[in-house]
Amino acid sequence: MFRTRTENLRSVFVLLFLNVAFFLIEQQDAGKYATTFAFDRDAVASGEVWRLVTYQFTQSGKGFMEAISLFFTLLLLYIMGSALEEEWGTRHFLTLFALSTFGSAGVAAVLGIPLLGTYFVYYTLLFVYASTFPQQTFHLFAIIPIRVTLLAMFSLAILLFGAFAGGWSNVAALGGAASGYGYFLAQRRRVVFTKAAAEAPVEPMPAQGGETSAIHNAAMYGAIREALASNSSAELDSLLARCERDTVPGVNICPPADYKPEGADGYCIRCEGFAECSARYLRANRQEDAAGELKFAAPDAGA
Numbered sequence: 001m002f003r004t005r006t007e008n009l010r011s012v013f014v015l016l017f018l019n020v021a022f023f024l025i026e027q028q029d030a031g032k033y034a035t036t037f038a039f040d041r042d043a044v045a046s047g048e049v050w051r052l053v054t055y056q057f058t059q060s061g062k063g064f065m066e067a068i069s070l071f072f073t074l075l076l077l078y079i080m081g082s083a084l085e086e087e088w089g090t091r092h093f094l095t096l097f098a099l100s101t102f103g104s105a106g107v108a109a110v111l112g113i114p115l116l117g118t119y120f121v122y123y124t125l126l127f128v129y130a131s132t133f134p135q136q137t138f139h140l141f142a143i144i145p146i147r148v149t150l151l152a153m154f155s156l157a158i159l160l161f162g163a164f165a166g167g168w169s170n171v172a173a174l175g176g177a178a179s180g181y182g183y184f185l186a187q188r189r190r191v192v193f194t195k196a197a198a199e200a201p202v203e204p205m206p207a208q209g210g211e212t213s214a215i216h217n218a219a220m221y222g223a224i225r226e227a228l229a230s231n232s233s234a235e236l237d238s239l240l241a242r243c244e245r246d247t248v249p250g251v252n253i254c255p256p257a258d259y260k261p262e263g264a265d266g267y268c269i270r271c272e273g274f275a276e277c278s279a280r281y282l283r284a285n286r287q288e289d290a291a292g293e294l295k296f297a298a299p300d301a302g303a
Contacts, residue, residue, distance in 0.1 A: 008085055008086055008089065008090055009090040010082075010085070010090075011085060011090050011093060011094055012077065012078065012081035012082050012085050012093070015077060015081065015097070016074055016077060016078060018057050019057050019059075019070065019073055019074060019077070019118070020070070020074070021057075022037070022054065022057035022058060023057075023059060023066075023070050026058065026059075033058075034116060037050070037051065037054040037055060037057075037058070037116075038051065038054075038055050038058075038114045038115065038116040039051045039052065039054075039055040039105050039108055039114055039115035039116070040114050041108070041109040041112060044105075044109075052101070052102060052105050053101055055105070055114075055115045055116050055117065056101050056117070056118060056119065056120055057118065058116045058117055058118065059073060059118060060117060060118075069118075073118050073121050073122075076121050076122070076125070076126070077121050077125070080121075080125050080126065080129040081093070081121075081125060082216075083129065083132075083133065083216055083219055084096075084125070084128065084129055084132060086216045087132060087216065088132075088187075092187060095183065096124065096125075096128065096180050096183060096184065097120055097124075097180075099176075099179045099180050099182075099183050100119070100120045100123075100124035100125075100176040100177065100179060100180035101119075101120060101176065102176075102179075103175050103176035103177075103178065103179030103180065104119050104172045104173055104175055104176030104177075104179075105172075105176075106175065107171060107172040107174075107175030107176070108168075108169075108172040111168050111171065111172065113168045113169060113172065115169060115172055117169070117173075119172075119173040119176055119177070120176070120180075122155060123155060123156075123159060123173055123174075123176070123177040124176060124177045124180035124181065126148075126151060126152050126155055127152050127155075127156070127177060127180075127181050128180065128181060128184045129148065129152075130148045130149045130151065130152035131152075131181075131184065132184075133148065133219040133222070133223065134147075134148070134149050135147075135219075135222045135223045135225070135226035135227075136148040136219050136222050136223075137222060138151070159173060159174055159177070160174070217268075217271075217274045217275075220239070220242070220243070220274070220275075220278060221268075221278075223235075223239055224239060224278060224281075224282070227239055228285065236282060239278075239282060240279055240282045240283070242275075243275045243276070243278045243279035243282065244275075244279050245275075246275035247275045247276040247279060248272045248273065248275065248276070251271075251272045251273040251276065252273065253271075253273035253276050253277045253280075254273075254277065
């Protein structure tokens with residue numbers, strides 16, 4: 001939607017490593033860990049500036065529950081962080097992390113409270129991802145489908161309830177999420193309303209790699225299905241523009257009888273030709289009514 005042409009440096013893997021590393025450090029001595037890495041206004045003022053960031057890499061719970069928390073943190077960070085960094089670029093992704101982290105720390109400093117937790121992943125990242133890929137559906141326990149927007153609303157409800165119930169750490173988390181989400185909205189508005197950016201010729205994105213490409217394409221696959229089902233011309237036009245932008249030149253794609261970007265095919269979503277294939281599919285399903293207005297037809301179930 002608002003990707004810049006900056007290189008994707010895969011910074012999400014650094015964040016994944018830090019979560020694991022700090023988890024292992026905490027297992028050595030939880031008490032010393034908290035006094036060393038938690039955000040504390042007075043400690044930061046005395047020169048321990050690392051606390052502005054390190055508090056973000058601490059999991060909730062104790063014992064086995066802490067390990068479960070780490071698992072979900074890594075899973076969400078990898079799925080959502082990889083997709084956002086691919087879509088938005090490393091510079092914007094790290095800016096989002098910094099604003100969220102420093103925003104929470106700033107509110108905590110005003111309130112005079114300590115912080116220790118992974119607020120960025122469960123709030124800011126989730127909210128921004130849900131706004132960028134609203135059609136994305138996760139399958140809880142590989143069975144129960146749940147829309148990412150519902151997860152985001154549930155998380156927001158818990159955050160607001162905690163804040164109004166007097167949980168000052170929730171207020172700090174809300175401040176960080178608001179800072180990060182405000183940056184997301186500002187960047188989206190800048191791209192949407194910048195005429196030069198809209199009219200400038202778009203160069204094809206370089207080939208994406210490995211699992212990051214699959215995550216990005218899987219999100220596109222979900223968006224294509226939803227847009228075709230709702231027959232939203234505006235959304236389909238936006239998806240077509242994104243597919244044309246992401247097309248990798250010189251890649252061989254399947255003939256019309258075989259290409260099926262509307263299908264959850266594990267091979268297709270890892271193919272470099274997925275964007276071109278999807279663009280061709282969207283054009284093929286565009287119909288024109290008697291009044292000359294462009295329409296899109298939903299795919300047949302057996303396509």
